[in-house]
Amino acid sequence: MRFWFFLVTFIFPLGLLYANEPQSYCSMNRVCVDFVPSRNGVDVYFQNKIATSATETSLLVDAIVKNMKSSKPLPILTILKGNKRKKLFQFKATQSLKKASYKIQYKWILGNYKVTHNSHYIYELPFDPKLKVRVFQGYHGKKTHTGDNRFSIDFGLKEDDLITAARPGTVIDTEEKNNEGGFDPKFKQSANFVKILHEDGTIAEYAHLRYMGVLVKRGQHVGTGTQLGYAGSTGYSEGPHLHFEVYQPTKSLRKKTIPTKFRTQSADSEYLSEGALVWRRESFVPSEKKLVDVDQIHLCDNIDIVAAVNCNQTGFSKLSPIYITLPILRPDVYSFQLNLRKKDSSMIYEYTWESKKEDWMSSFMIPIQDFQEPLEGDWIVSVSVNQNFQKKIEFQITSLK
Numbered sequence: 001m002r003f004w005f006f007l008v009t010f011i012f013p014l015g016l017l018y019a020n021e022p023q024s025y026c027s028m029n030r031v032c033v034d035f036v037p038s039r040n041g042v043d044v045y046f047q048n049k050i051a052t053s054a055t056e057t058s059l060l061v062d063a064i065v066k067n068m069k070s071s072k073p074l075p076i077l078t079i080l081k082g083n084k085r086k087k088l089f090q091f092k093a094t095q096s097l098k099k100a101s102y103k104i105q106y107k108w109i110l111g112n113y114k115v116t117h118n119s120h121y122i123y124e125l126p127f128d129p130k131l132k133v134r135v136f137q138g139y140h141g142k143k144t145h146t147g148d149n150r151f152s153i154d155f156g157l158k159e160d161d162l163i164t165a166a167r168p169g170t171v172i173d174t175e176e177k178n179n180e181g182g183f184d185p186k187f188k189q190s191a192n193f194v195k196i197l198h199e200d201g202t203i204a205e206y207a208h209l210r211y212m213g214v215l216v217k218r219g220q221h222v223g224t225g226t227q228l229g230y231a232g233s234t235g236y237s238e239g240p241h242l243h244f245e246v247y248q249p250t251k252s253l254r255k256k257t258i259p260t261k262f263r264t265q266s267a268d269s270e271y272l273s274e275g276a277l278v279w280r281r282e283s284f285v286p287s288e289k290k291l292v293d294v295d296q297i298h299l300c301d302n303i304d305i306v307a308a309v310n311c312n313q314t315g316f317s318k319l320s321p322i323y324i325t326l327p328i329l330r331p332d333v334y335s336f337q338l339n340l341r342k343k344d345s346s347m348i349y350e351y352t353w354e355s356k357k358e359d360w361m362s363s364f365m366i367p368i369q370d371f372q373e374p375l376e377g378d379w380i381v382s383v384s385v386n387q388n389f390q391k392k393i394e395f396q397i398t399s400l401k
Helices: 014-018 303-308
Strands: 003-012 023-027 031-037 042-048 056-066 068-070 076-081 086-093 100-110 122-124 132-137 153-155 162-164 169-175 192-197 203-214 227-231 242-249 255-257 261-263 277-279 298-300 315-317 322-327 335-342 348-354 361-366 377-385 388-398
Touching (some): 031 100, 042 076, 056 068, 068 100, 076 086, 169 203, 322 377, 335 361, 348 361
Parallel strands (some): 315 388
Antiparallel strands (some): 031 042, 042 086, 056 076, 056 100, 068 086, 132 277, 153 242, 162 227, 192 203, 203 227, 298 322, 322 361, 335 377
């Protein structure tokens, strides 16, 4: 939920303008307009009914009137603070005994359009520290990260993966009762979410949470790493993931998403690129300068298994293939080198290949049929990327499958 237009039209005989019963209409059960009859006309109030004391709501109000005038020039651009009801203006009839009408139009967005993002702030990755997560869609992503959403990030979390706060702040809005989603525009307003107000006035949105998957409440203060909820696929979504963005309203009450820097395993501060594999790093742990995820360099006799689960074999039959897989941390063109030798032999087998710029993972089938000595026995494979050593793996080849 970003911002909303709301339209209310009234055409009344003049006498009904002074009826005793106030009328109220709400946009998404949040920002409401109240029309309160008075001796001189109709008072127009606005209120964000779900706001916390810290919430600010930017509001733009206009009206089309007949035989009436407003006590203040329209349109009005203002800020609603907290959940207090605010009187903006009054309508008065200009000619008695004639029909009068007024049509209210308003647009709103959470946040104060006057704030400025602290560009020096470094965000933590917004998920469980135990996870390693791929950036499914980055800034200017062709699928959905265009226009107002151009500086958003989709993290490839699985259903029920834990989402955590990337920056301290106050929870100002949540939704968890939606239970549908799909890659269809009709689901755009069906995402579950958490919104957090930061110290500089910007707002972080964590979206597509699972049904009833929110762990925090409006008004709650959260610190970096506080558990916010569980990943899901509600709303406009192809599948489970976390949509993360930081935004501030513009004066025209559009949403301006902001590029944000993150602390990762390999950098103290970086903008995340599409396809990057990232994970959390404690502040006292030095950054890693690897080009691949060393922990996930594995050998396996089935490439399909490697793609689906973390296959990590150390024993093979001489009749089976041997694949090595290397998850790439930052997709680019890399040169991979393998050096193989038998433990009791000085003969070395060398192989090289390159990845493509768009590859998230590289794999290679070791051609053991080309070896010039008996296959049975213990082997060692050394892996390098761009001539930089990455990992050594020991494995065994036997005559039996």
